[in-house]
Amino acid sequence: MNKQPVAADSPGSAAPGVATPEQVSTGSTCRVEARGVGKVYGSGPAAVTALQNVDLRIGAGELLVVLGPSGSGKTTLLNVIGGIETPTSGRVIVGGRDLTGLDTDALSEVRRTMVGFVFQFFNLIPTLTARENVALLAELTGDTRRDTVQQRVQQVLAEVELADRVDHFPGQLSGGQQQRVAIARALVKQPRLLLCDEPTGALDPPTGRTVLALLQHLAHGEGRAVVVVTHNQALTAAADRVVRMGSGRIVADQHNPHPVDASEVSW
Numbered sequence: 413m414n415k416q417p418v419a420a421d422s423p424g425s426a427a428p429g430v431a432t433p434e435q436v437s438t439g440s441t442c443r444v445e446a447r448g449v450g451k452v453y454g455s456g457p458a459a460v461t462a463l464q465n466v467d468l469r470i471g472a473g474e475l476l477v478v479l480g481p482s483g484s485g486k487t488t489l490l491n492v493i494g495g496i497e498t499p500t501s502g503r504v505i506v507g508g509r510d511l512t513g514l515d516t517d518a519l520s521e522v523r524r525t526m527v528g529f530v531f532q533f534f535n536l537i538p539t540l541t542a543r544e545n546v547a548l549l550a551e552l553t554g555d556t557r558r559d560t561v562q563q564r565v566q567q568v569l570a571e572v573e574l575a576d577r578v579d580h581f582p583g584q585l586s587g588g589q590q591q592r593v594a595i596a597r598a599l600v601k602q603p604r605l606l607l608c609d610e611p612t613g614a615l616d617p618p619t620g621r622t623v624l625a626l627l628q629h630l631a632h633g634e635g636r637a638v639v640v641v642t643h644n645q646a647l648t649a650a651a652d653r654v655v656r657m658g659s660g661r662i663v664a665d666q667h668n669p670h671p672v673d674a675s676e677v678s679w
């Protein structure tokens with residue numbers, strides 16, 4: 413795969429062989445769309461421009477990897493497309509719903525029902541066990557039937573290979589295990605859009621491959637839109653598409669016609 417960064421600030425400027433956002437989503441149901449999105453934190457001399465004129469479409473069944481230097485806007489992009497932050501300009505459309513102008517209740521409903529987040533720093537509740545951390549999210553989605561919730565919680569914890577650690581507190585788990593609890597927590601709601609910030613950052617290569625395989629399956633096998641922010645170049649081999657960010661902009665957007673199986677990724 414050609415991994416050279418290519419200037420592609422506007423859809424028309426991509427180099428030959430590099431898919432534009434328009435081309436990439438052709439033929440698939442568009443799950444998420446960012447149009448001319450900008451995000452400025454603060455105001456006056458202290459203002460920080462975190463995103464500038466970002467155009468991005470993410471199709472169902474697509475595994476998208478986002479790379480870029482620290483401070484380039486990757487987390488901000490995830491937060492904006494997941495409805496955690498409101499863009500300063502532009503629009504975000506998720507599952508056919510335009511998030512622009514939604515009130516806090518409506519935004520919360522979109523996040524609760526459609527979006528799963530795996531945060532950069534896990535955000536597990538230290539006083540709840542792995543099982544309870546995951547169940548909390550399942551219950552928040554409105555499914556309060558205890559047996560159904562417990563069954564699903566057990567199932568997702570098994571999927572991330574933590575069936576034997578369900579009653580451990582975060583402080584009793586390794587960094588990689590906590591990361592997998594965070595992934596299970598995002599999966600338990602069966603979100604159509606899964607947004608992951610450095611989901612393999614704390615993992616050793618075998619565990620990282622396991623998690624990557626899971627993310628690949630969620631996209632290719634289950635038709636979810638999966639976005640993975642990472643500093644790990646190795647993940648690009650397994651992605652359908654690689655977006656590179658620099659100074660709040662998308663500086664390259666490349667389609668990978670032959671993503672390799674996660675098990676074959678050399679870390």
Ligand SMILES: Nc1ncnc2c1ncn2[C@@H]1O[C@H](COP(=O)(O)OP(=O)(O)OP(=O)(O)O)[C@@H](O)[C@H]1O
Nearest residue numbers: 453460461462480481482483484485486487488489
């Ligand atoms: N809440 C905030 N208030 C002010 N500035 C912020 C806020 N969040 C992010 N920023 C700034 O926005 C820019 C983009 O930050 P962001 O967290 O999106 O970067 P990143 O690409 O995720 O970096 P990293 O790889 O270090 O996680 C940075 O300059 C950052 O300092």
Ligand SMILES: [Mg+2]
Nearest residue numbers: 486487532609
């Ligand atoms: Mg970040």
